[in-house]
Amino acid sequence: MAERERSIHEMLKDTPSMNDSCGAVHTGTEGGSSMVVGIGLCGSVSSHSIGVVAGGGGGAGVSVGGPFNAPNSLPLRNHSAPTTPMSPTSPTCSGNGMILTSADGSGSLIRTSASKIDSIKNWSISTYKCTRQIMLEKLGKSQRTVDSELEAQIEQLRETQRKYLSILRLTRAFSSHFQHVVVSQHALADSFADLAQKNPELQKEFTCNAETQRNLTKNGELLLNALNFFISSVNTLCNKTIDDTLLTIRQYETARIEFDAYRMDLENTKPEITQSATALEETQRSYAQHKDQYEKLRSDVAVKMQFLDENRIKVMHKQLILLHNAIAAYFSGNAMALESTLKQFNIKLKSPNAVTGSWLEQ
Numbered sequence: 001m002a003e004r005e006r007s008i009h010e011m012l013k014d015t016p017s018m019n020d021s022c023g024a025v026h027t028g029t030e031g032g033s034s035m036v037v038g039i040g041l042c043g044s045v046s047s048h049s050i051g052v053v054a055g056g057g058g059g060a061g062v063s064v065g066g067p068f069n070a071p072n073s074l075p076l077r078n079h080s081a082p083t084t085p086m087s088p089t090s091p092t093c094s095g096n097g098m099i100l101t102s103a104d105g106s107g108s109l110i111r112t113s114a115s116k117i118d119s120i121k122n123w124s125i126s127t128y129k130c131t132r133q134i135m136l137e138k139l140g141k142s143q144r145t146v147d148s149e150l151e152a153q154i155e156q157l158r159e160t161q162r163k164y165l166s167i168l169r170l171t172r173a174f175s176s177h178f179q180h181v182v183v184s185q186h187a188l189a190d191s192f193a194d195l196a197q198k199n200p201e202l203q204k205e206f207t208c209n210a211e212t213q214r215n216l217t218k219n220g221e222l223l224l225n226a227l228n229f230f231i232s233s234v235n236t237l238c239n240k241t242i243d244d245t246l247l248t249i250r251q252y253e254t255a256r257i258e259f260d261a262y263r264m265d266l267e268n269t270k271p272e273i274t275q276s277a278t279a280l281e282e283t284q285r286s287y288a289q290h291k292d293q294y295e296k297l298r299s300d301v302a303v304k305m306q307f308l309d310e311n312r313i314k315v316m317h318k319q320l321i322l323l324h325n326a327i328a329a330y331f332s333g334n335a336m337a338l339e340s341t342l343k344q345f346n347i348k349l350k351s352p353n354a355v356t357g358s359w360l361e362q
Contacts, residue, residue, distance in 0.1 A: 126258065133261035144260055150298065153305055154249055157242065160312075164238045168231065175227040182220035189213035219330050222338050226326035229347050233319050237312060245304045252297040259294040262287045318345070 136142035189210045196206035266287045269280055322345050329338035 129261040129265065130254075130257050133257055133264065136264075137260075142260070142264060145256055145263075145294075147298065150302060154301070157245065157249075157305060157308070161238055161242045161246070164234060164242075168234045168238060171227065171231050171234070175224065175231060178220065178227070179224060182217055182224060185213045185220060186217045189217060215335070219333075219335050219338055222335075222342055223326055223330045225347050226322055226342060226345075229345065230319050230323050233315060237315055241308060241311060245301075245308045248297070248301055248304055252294075252301045255290070255294040255297045259287075259290045262290045 133142060137144050192206045192210035192213060196203045196210060199206065262283070266283050269283050322341065325341040326338060329335075329341055
């Protein structure tokens, strides 16, 4: 028994120490090709690199290297390194330890959000200043920029539009009522013609009345064409041409309010000694910008109103002559003059006895 224990102790003495053999880990793999696995840890916690080398001859080597000497024992786990995988949105590490932006474009998203916030901020400030200016003008505590000549022309244009819209409304009513008259005359002519066939003793009288109603229907349709042409032209003038100029006028009035609001800000900031030079420069720049916009729109309004006045006179001159000649020729019974008037204004003529639809269908 003692000999057996002594032989075991001798065998242990002959074996190399664990510190000497920790650098090599033997496996059962033979004749394998070499494989190198490197793991780099970014950050300041640990700068070790772990390499696993599998070489031929049936062994695999584990080496620990870094700026310091290799430790005497192989660490089984590196507790200083995080074991959780990085999310796709987390910043990546470059080789020199710098933090790079993520690949999903979050930097562009931040810039876009900042731009929208700045736009909302500028809009809120401008809206507040304009609302304050309107309230102060209504209370008589702020002076407004006045162009007496231009504002008189604008008021006259709005009054002209109101009167033209009244003419348009009355002409539509007249056309609608006259449409019913023409439809009734057409139906009456058919009834007279039918009775002329069924009553031989009154055939001549019924036929005469049927022809009279047919002629009135024909002339009435011609007059309806003239009325519809007049209504279409005046409607285009009121609701498109004049409205386009009034849209520019509304933009001019808004620019005038903004100009007065920033002018008042500039006047209030000049006497202040504590006002910084940067803020004063920004106020002056905003004032100059709104002044240029106001003057540009005022010039646009003046030019548009001049062209509108010339176009309005030309259109109404033609339409009023058409309406007068058509109505005069119809009620005087001059069918040839009525047809000549419609041809003069290039109005398409309907067939004499065409069935006229209801005014609701038009």
